[in-house]
Amino acid sequence: MNEAPCSFHRGIDGMAQIQLIDLGHSYESRPASSRPARAHEADPWALKPMTMSWNDGGAYALLGPSGCGKTTLLNIISGLLQPTRGRILFDERDVTALPPESRNIAQVFQFPIVYDTMTVFENLAFPLRNRGWHAADIEQRVREISAILDLDADLGRRARGLSAEAKQKISLGRGLVRPDVAAVLFDEPLTVIDPHLKWLLRRKLKQIHQQLRLSLIYVTHDQTEALTFADRVVVMTHGEIVQVGTAEELFEVPEHRFVGEFIGSPGMNFLECAWDGNSARIEGIVIRTVSAMRPARQDSLAIGIRPEYVQIVPGPGPNCVPVHIVSVRDVGVSTMVALEVAGRSAWAKLRAPCALSASERTFAHFPPERCALYAGDRRVA
């Protein structure tokens, strides 16, 4: 595990910057644009048309709730699904019409896929045999990959009797064994892995990522998994990418209300506010925020602030609003305080234990540098 075998130096064709250009997908036979939309119909786009690029060698997590289109996007990138519209480029090369086996992509699925009747060795050799490799080359290549994945001892065994963790490694190995593979796609690969093995396998993935400099795209609905695994997290909801950023950016600067609510526990507070022409006000009190631009629209404005940054103060002051404390709960490292602000509920997550009690009336301070204005779903810059 100390040194990468020399054969992993990838040629030009191994590099891949993946670009999605105006890519959209609908599972209906005729997408919305080709016929008049009816009001009662659900949004026909499983994946709304989008344009974005994935850099070579990056570790991306695709984060979102179940049914948000993550797997659809993944299957389009790997070629299992033909998009309804748009193009996919690998390094400027249009691969939209290419079948999965002609793209230099590997995919690991939610449940381990192994060929039951084959040994571990045959499983790993399968993609190479299908590509007509010579036995000696296959032998060498499979041994390299099994060394990386710690599968050497199992090579001669039948694949079906192995643990879920080992099977998932085999699935991964079948992807890595092809030397042209530039990106590995993971579709919630740790779902069936025992919790105590999850972190081991996740660490292995990171190791492989660093060793082979492959691009990784990792689909998950678990924010901890996404934030610990990836360099950049792509947050999706309702078939739309709402933000791409580092874990810190997603936490500190959510560009979309969904990101604020989905990331963090509990999610970001969004408090309805009014606009007086110059500043946002809650119950008539001016709330200064980091948003410098004027909101494009005046309706459905809200102040967003993380529960971690809400401070409980005894008296009024700038950026302070009167609150009613609903409940106080000590959860160990922090104290969760449920508040009622202008008839809306909100959370404060306090680091230190406090002497607050339920039904108390006091004030909450929203530090201006931690507040942002949201118009509709979007953050106002």
Next chain:
Amino acid sequence: MNGPKPVNQRAWWLVLPVLVSVAFSAIIPLMTVVNYSVQDILGPTQRVFVGMEWFREVLRDSELHGALLRQLVFSGAVLLIEMPLGVALALAMPQSGWRASLALVLFAMPLLIPWNVVGTIWQIFARPDIGMLGHALTQLGFDYNYAQHSMDAWITVLLMDVWHWTSLVALLAYAGLRSIPEAYYQAAAIDGASRWAVFRHIELPRLRSVLMIAVLLRFMDSFMIYTEPFVLTGGGPGTATTFLSQYLTQKAVGQFDLGPAAAFSLVYFLIILLVCFMLYSFMKDIDTRESP
């Protein structure tokens, strides 16, 4: 604690209903046959114990040897044709939508037709004078007549069985195929597997248990076949399509040889049991050899 704990035996009463029903449905009838097989029944009140006499007679009976051989060839041919054909049909069936429903209904159709009706349908269908198949073949210049030529009779009986029962294999295989998760096909597509490799390494291993059931069902059924060839050819021409069941019926009902017929029944029963056991353990063996 000293001494063994007293055991409450009253729970045995709960087994009684099952015991009684099994006794009347299986054990007593079987023992009656065993009883007949060792006696010579001369009249309602006259019987003589003959020991293994009937068994010896039956096992030396050359007509029975012929029937047994024909039976084995027939069951073997049925399995060799219906299993691959059924799997091939299942693979070709549409996977969803109204076409799948239509295919399922069409495939289920032959299974719903009573045995003797199937026999009658083919009896008429294959007649060289008025039957569509027989007449067409004759017009095309074939010397086809299932009532005269043994080969024609065999082909017709086999064709009838294939028509009647291949859909059972196809439906079982279809159900097995539908239970294979989509991800297996996706993984195979990414691995660049050919259609044959997908069949060989994904579909076939995952169909093994349903195919095992299909083989057992088709073997047992074809080994006991009676009605259809009886209606179609009556076992002829000569004894060309007389299979074991028909021979047994001739002995028991036709000639009223109760003793030999009973002995023969037991031998027949043991053969089926033996062959099923062999098939089952053979396939179980493949199963265990492939696990570590």
